[in-house]
Amino acid sequence: xxxxxxxxxxxxxxxxxxxxxxxxxxxxxxxxxxxxxxxxxxxxxxxxxxxxxxxxxxxxxxxxxxxxxxxxxxxxxxxxxxxxxxxxxxxxxxxxxxxxxxxxxxxxxxxxxxxxxxxxxxxxxxxxxxxxxxxxxxxxxxxxxxxxxxxxxxxxxxxxxxxxxxxxxxxxxxxxxxxxxxxxxxxxxxxxxxxxxxxxxxxxxxxxxxxxxxxxxxxxxxxxxxxxxxxxxxxxxxxxxxxxxxxxx
Amino acid sequence: xxxxxxxxxxxxxxxxxxxxxxxxxxxxxxxxxxxxxxxxxxxxxxxxxxxxxxxxxxxxxxxxxxxxxxxxxxxxxxxxxxxxxxxxxxxxxxxxxxxxxxxxxxxxxxxxxxxxxxxxxxxxxxxxxxxxxxxxxxxxxxxxxxxxxxxxxxxxxxxxxxxxxxxxxxxxxxxxxxxxxxxxxxxxxxxxxxxxxxxxxxxxxxxxxxxxxxxxxxxxxxxxxxxxxxxxxxxxxxxxxxxxxxxxx
DNA sequence: GCAAAAGTGTTCGTTTTACACCCATGT
DNA sequence: ACATGGGTGTAAAACGAACACTTTTGC
Numbered sequence: 001x002x003x004x005x006x007x008x009x010x011x012x013x014x015x016x017x018x019x020x021x022x023x024x025x026x027x028x029x030x031x032x033x034x035x036x037x038x039x040x041x042x043x044x045x046x047x048x049x050x051x052x053x054x055x056x057x058x059x060x061x062x063x064x065x066x067x068x069x070x071x072x073x074x075x076x077x078x079x080x081x082x083x084x085x086x087x088x089x090x091x092x093x094x095x096x097x098x099x100x101x102x103x104x105x106x107x108x109x110x111x112x113x114x115x116x117x118x119x120x121x122x123x124x125x126x127x128x129x130x131x132x133x134x135x136x137x138x139x140x141x142x143x144x145x146x147x148x149x150x151x152x153x154x155x156x157x158x159x160x161x162x163x164x165x166x167x168x169x170x171x172x173x174x175x176x177x178x179x180x181x182x183x184x185x186x187x188x189x190x191x192x193x194x195x196x197x198x199x200x201x202x203x204x205x206x207x208x209x210x211x212x213x214x215x216x217x218x219x220x221x222x223x224x225x226x227x228x229x230x231x232x233x234x235x236x237x238x239x240x241x242x243x244x245x246x247x248x249x
Numbered sequence: 250x251x252x253x254x255x256x257x258x259x260x261x262x263x264x265x266x267x268x269x270x271x272x273x274x275x276x277x278x279x280x281x282x283x284x285x286x287x288x289x290x291x292x293x294x295x296x297x298x299x300x301x302x303x304x305x306x307x308x309x310x311x312x313x314x315x316x317x318x319x320x321x322x323x324x325x326x327x328x329x330x331x332x333x334x335x336x337x338x339x340x341x342x343x344x345x346x347x348x349x350x351x352x353x354x355x356x357x358x359x360x361x362x363x364x365x366x367x368x369x370x371x372x373x374x375x376x377x378x379x380x381x382x383x384x385x386x387x388x389x390x391x392x393x394x395x396x397x398x399x400x401x402x403x404x405x406x407x408x409x410x411x412x413x414x415x416x417x418x419x420x421x422x423x424x425x426x427x428x429x430x431x432x433x434x435x436x437x438x439x440x441x442x443x444x445x446x447x448x449x450x451x452x453x454x455x456x457x458x459x460x461x462x463x464x465x466x467x468x469x470x471x472x473x474x475x476x477x478x479x480x481x482x483x484x485x486x487x488x489x490x491x492x493x494x495x496x497x498x
Numbered sequence: 499g500c501a502a503a504a505g506t507g508t509t510c511g512t513t514t515t516a517c518a519c520c521c522a523t524g525t
Numbered sequence: 526a527c528a529t530g531g532g533t534g535t536a537a538a539a540c541g542a543a544c545a546c547t548t549t550t551g552c
Contacts, residue, residue, distance in 0.1 A: 446541095446542070446543075446544085448543095448544085449541070449542070449543085452541095453541090467550095469551085470550070470551080471550070471551045471552065472549075472550055472551075473548065473549035473550050473551095474549075474550060474551095
């Protein structure tokens with residue numbers, strides 16, 4: 001059994017080294033069946049379609065959304081949803097907030113809880129996803145027409161991501177496991193939407209002691225190869241207890 | 250018609266000049282009828298009671314909560330709820346987040362959206378409230394046994410309030426319209442849970458240009474009377490556009 | 499005149515900003 | 526050898542932390 005009036009919507013953010021992207025999809029009945037929990041009946045799916053005509057509009061794009069099963073925790077269900085969408089675990093997931101305008105979905109009342117996920121697109125072969133054919137990455141600054149209030153959910157998600165990235169090292173979830181300082185800086189320039197001074201940025205980061213030098217370098221680049229670093233989660237947790245305040249702005 | 254599986258829970262914070270308080274109440278059937286929207290039938294109230302036995306437990310205290318009417322915006326409904334609880338408008342209200350553990354309410358599935366409201370207790374004669382007899386302010390550090398996951402909602406609300414107070418001047422909503430710098434400092438000491446240096450605090454505040462000197466002073470105090478200030482909302486909005494960053498930590 | 503809280507400046511160390519050149523690598 | 530991005534230090538300014546005494550008021 002699912003709750004007819006409560007859904008979860010996931011904004012999946014990715015960083016390709018240059019710009020911040022959102023993963024969107026277009027939906028059809030077959031895809032919907034794979035996206036929703038297996039216990040859902042044909043009749044329930046039909047009802048969803050009757051209530052969400054926008055879902056079938058081929059000019060509109062969607063976030064990953066599904067109605068919440070009556071017996072599943074909200075957070076756990078949001079994780080499931082991301083897994084079904086892109087076929088992987090270990091995704092960093094945060095709740096954005098609840099969206100509850102009475103008419104956000106026409107014809108029926110659905111309150112949705114927004115989440116955002118951070119992934120590194122290079123890690124994920126989207127062709128393996130069950131709904132691969134309709135998946136596409138969009139630049140956050142150039143979104144296509146979106147279903148329902150999905151544009152608003154993305155806007156709020158982005159606002160929250162920016163905020164969190166400034167005060168907690170969540171940015172690492174958008175990078176490959178091993179990354180260069182330039183990649184790291186570019187990510188923050190994109191998130192904060194402003195240029196940062198390279199020397200000052202590097203000084204700040206290195207004083208934080210949050211990176212492990214892997215002693216590896218980039219390969220096959222047509223310029224001096226950059227050192228590769230890893231995020232030092234263990235040390236971050238240690239320092240956080242002692243009151244470290246991470247801040248990049 | 251109300252949604253059986255979606256409710257709103259409001260944490261009402263107040264500051265009495267010394268410590269941060271939460272307004273809680275104990276509930277009975279008569280009170281519940283006044284708290285819920287008028288369209289709700291007797292039969293629906295009975296169902297609520299069947300599903301929420303904790304609500305009638307006289308040893309437990311509650312946040313202000315109600316199920317969401319099918320045709321009302323979530324934010325607007327949360328405001329209504331606060332008004333019904335304490336009988337006033339112009340309350341600062343923020344969403345905390347959605348709480349969706351499958352078993353947060355026993356016997357039935359209810360996802361709740363938490364909000365926090367900031368009020369100044371001196372302004373509000375709680376005796377005028379419809380549910381006055383069961384209302385009580387509790388220190389946030391000395392909460393009584395609470396219904397459901399209300400302790401968790403308060404904890405998260407407090408966390409969010411602290412966070413917002415550090416980076417946005419929301420603290421003003423907890424003070425009287427005219428307040429002294431000492432009151433303002435005490436508020437932030439309570440919110441941040443640490444002592445602040447008076448001279449440095451005053452320097453910082455005055456550099457922000459967010460206070461209007463009312464040219465009034467305290468009266469009938471057994472010591473030098475302090476100047477009274479007002480928050481300069483107009484200037485705050487102007488400065489925010491130019492990129493002021495309010496920060497107290 | 500005394501108790502109680504209001505109000506005020508300076509010094510010192512830290513952090514932030516601004517800024518320009520040499521280095522390593524692939525072609 | 527050249528194009529491309531990687532990597533580094535220093536000086537000046539702004540900011541934050543620490544700290545003690547005088548003023549005003551009611552009793």
